[in-house]
Amino acid sequence: MDYSFHYAMANHYIVGVAGVIVSLLGLVFLYYNSLVRFRGLSKLKRPASMDAPKENYVNRNGNCEAVGTTDIIIVGAGVAGAALAYSLGKDGRRVRVIERDLNAPDRIAGEALIPGGYLKLMELGLEDCLDEIDAVRMPGYILYKDGKEASVIFPLEKFQPHVDGRTFRHGRFVRKLRNKAASLHNVSLEQGTVTSLIEENGTVKGVHYKDKSGQLMTAYASLTFVCDGCFSNLRRSLCNPKVDIPSYFVGLVLTNCKLPNENYAAFVLEEPAPILFYRISSTEIRCMVDIPSQNLPSISDGEMSHYLKTQVAPKVLPELYTAFIAAIEKKGNIRTMPIKIMAAAPHLTPGAFLIGDAFNMRHAITGGGMTVALSDVILLRDLLRPLHDLSDASTICKYLESFYTLRKPMSSTINTLANVLQKVFSATSDPAMNSMQQTCFGYLRLGGVFANGLSAMLSGLCPRPSSLAFHFSAMAIYGVGQLLLPFPTPKRLWNGAKLLWVASSVLFPFIWSEGVRQMFFPLTVPAYYRTPPGKSMRRNSLD
Numbered sequence: 019m020d021y022s023f024h025y026a027m028a029n030h031y032i033v034g035v036a037g038v039i040v041s042l043l044g045l046v047f048l049y050y051n052s053l054v055r056f057r058g059l060s061k062l063k064r065p066a067s068m069d070a071p072k073e074n075y076v077n078r079n080g081n082c083e084a085v086g087t088t089d090i091i092i093v094g095a096g097v098a099g100a101a102l103a104y105s106l107g108k109d110g111r112r113v114r115v116i117e118r119d120l121n122a123p124d125r126i127a128g129e130a131l132i133p134g135g136y137l138k139l140m141e142l143g144l145e146d147c148l149d150e151i152d153a154v155r156m157p158g159y160i161l162y163k164d165g166k167e168a169s170v171i172f173p174l175e176k177f178q179p180h181v182d183g184r185t186f187r188h189g190r191f192v193r194k195l196r197n198k199a200a201s202l203h204n205v206s207l208e209q210g211t212v213t214s215l216i217e218e219n220g221t222v223k224g225v226h227y228k229d230k231s232g233q234l235m236t237a238y239a240s241l242t243f244v245c246d247g248c249f250s251n252l253r254r255s256l257c258n259p260k261v262d263i264p265s266y267f268v269g270l271v272l273t274n275c276k277l278p279n280e281n282y283a284a285f286v287l288e289e290p291a292p293i294l295f296y297r298i299s300s301t302e303i304r305c306m307v308d309i310p311s312q313n314l315p316s317i318s319d320g321e322m323s324h325y326l327k328t329q330v331a332p333k334v335l336p337e338l339y340t341a342f343i344a345a346i347e348k349k350g351n352i353r354t355m356p357i358k359i360m361a362a363a364p365h366l367t368p369g370a371f372l373i374g375d376a377f378n379m380r381h382a383i384t385g386g387g388m389t390v391a392l393s394d395v396i397l398l399r400d401l402l403r404p405l406h407d408l409s410d411a412s413t414i415c416k417y418l419e420s421f422y423t424l425r426k427p428m429s430s431t432i433n434t435l436a437n438v439l440q441k442v443f444s445a446t447s448d449p450a451m452n453s454m455q456q457t458c459f460g461y462l463r464l465g466g467v468f469a470n471g472l473s474a475m476l477s478g479l480c481p482r483p484s485s486l487a488f489h490f491s492a493m494a495i496y497g498v499g500q501l502l503l504p505f506p507t508p509k510r511l512w513n514g515a516k517l518l519w520v521a522s523s524v525l526f527p528f529i530w531s532e533g534v535r536q537m538f539f540p541l542t543v544p545a546y547y548r549t550p551p552g553k554s555m556r557r558n559s560l561d
């Protein structure tokens with residue numbers, strides 16, 4: 019009897035049935051999603067009615083200022099703060115940015131911008147910040163597992179040839195963003211550490227900060243944007259910060275070596291930890307090892323070097339092995355950074371607004387943080403454009419509540435994907451998690467609509483929760499189908515049920531923390547319909 023023939027037939031049958039179910043589910047989601055997108059876009063395409071204020075004087079002395087000389091204070095000139103300063107400055111706002119350290123940041127974070135983020139940079143007129151920083155194009159990733167490969171190629175056929183992922187030294191990029199913001203005459207950028215927000219009767223009026231010389235200063239503005247990053251000290255009164263630290267990235271710089279597939283990032287999915295390699299300049303490759311928080315060895319007593327040499331190096335791709343060992347031995351070359359996850363949970367506070375990592379964080383494994391931050395900057399810029407007057411803090415606060423729903427397509431898709439994939443990619447000792455990892459890897463290897471769809475989400479080009487639901491459902495069906503082959507037995511059925519249970523227990527808490535309603539049914543959220551103050555409110559029975 020030819021079992022392989024029957025096996026292949028059964029395989030095709032299951033995949034076929036699964037395909038039909040998934041397509042039906044997909045149609046429902048896509049129909050709903052197109053409705054949301056249609057309404058969402060028409061809402062945002064308001065005419066930009068704000069004229070540049072005639073008087074754009076900005077005090078650069080850093081002394082105490084009266085209300086009125088600055089429209090907007092921005093705390094922190096990282097990716098979010100600098101991009102926001104530029105875009106609001108471009109719209110004619112008088113912006114004052116207070117940044118703790120104006121030197122180029124030296125961090126192992128924020129070195130890969132996915133294509134969706136590149137498109138956002140273009141929309142902000144900031145794409146030239148990637149010029150002359152020795153940035154490298156990144157067309158996708160190759161995943162390696164058990165001697166097999168699966169590729170995530172960014173689907174960029176419909177875009178201009180320069181649209182791509184980019185990798186670079188974070189500090190060089192941020193310095194360019196800051197320079198670009200400071201080039202506007204109505205944007206002032208000064209060094210200072212903001213110590214607290216000035217709050218009067220529940221409204222934020224400005225900030226207290228220490229300037230470069232340590233002197234305590236005060237600055238006032240109609241609106242204060244807090245963009246002080248993942249270690250934010252100021253977020254406490256503006257949101258409900260439930261921060262989880264599932265793992266640490268251990269970063270090294272490798273030199274004198276090449277990635278196996280040109281500029282494609284290499285992602286090794288092996289025990290004890292996933293390892294990521296990508297170029298950060300024409301001569302350097304960044305290696306990131308994702309180590310669970312509870313297992314993090316110490317750098318100072320040499321435990322980390324030992325761990326990297328004995329546990330991680332044997333799993334490194336052969337062409338990178340020598341450079342990896344050399345990088346471990348180079349003094350001061352091993353650095354760590356906590357990976358924080360924090361769902362967006364704002365406390366609406368008149369006069370103040372949180373964005374960037376201070377407001378919302380996801381696992382860094384898919385490199386989506388800067389894309390979410392840039393996407394939020396564009397939304398805020400567009401929401402603020404019709405407003406001449408920012409002085410009525412309560413009304414503006416109410417109006418800007420729509421931001422939290424409008425940002426969901428991009429933020430919830432990137433956040434959920436990143437958080438789920440990190441769990442799946444890092445846990446291999448549990449058999450059910452291991453079969454989830456196999457499922458995900460196998461799904462990508464199917465190619466076609468499956469791999470393309472997932473790649474589009476990973477690249478930030480398809481910010482649709484409905485696509486996420488579609489692909490997670492398809493993956494579950496594919497995974498269970500694989501477990502039931504060549505024919506269902508009680509044990510296989512049990513394993514299939516376990517896979518579904520584990521997949522749900524990984525996925526649903528993240529969807530829950532994003533907010534099911536905001537993520538999948540934004541049209542039912544009253545705040546979605548907010549219109550600019552002073553304009554006639556669209557009738558809305560939900561409000």
Ligand SMILES: Cc1cc2nc3c(=O)[nH]c(=O)nc-3n(C[C@H](O)[C@H](O)[C@H](O)COP(=O)(O)OP(=O)(O)OC[C@H]3O[C@@H](n4cnc5c(N)ncnc54)[C@H](O)[C@@H]3O)c2cc1C
Pocket residue numbers: 093094095096097098099116117118119123126127128129130131132210211212213245246247248250251267355356357358373374375376382384385386387388389391
């Ligand atoms: C290890 C790691 C790797 C990552 N890799 C990627 C990646 O490859 N791709 C990607 O897109 N994202 C990545 N991210 C996420 C990305 O770095 C962030 O999403 C992004 O930098 C957020 O920008 P931000 O402006 O909110 O914060 P930041 O870029 O951190 O900027 C905050 C700024 O505020 C300043 N500041 C802080 N406190 C004060 C204060 N009190 N007063 C004045 N100024 C202050 C800081 O000096 C800093 O300049 C990674 C994150 C981590 C942790």
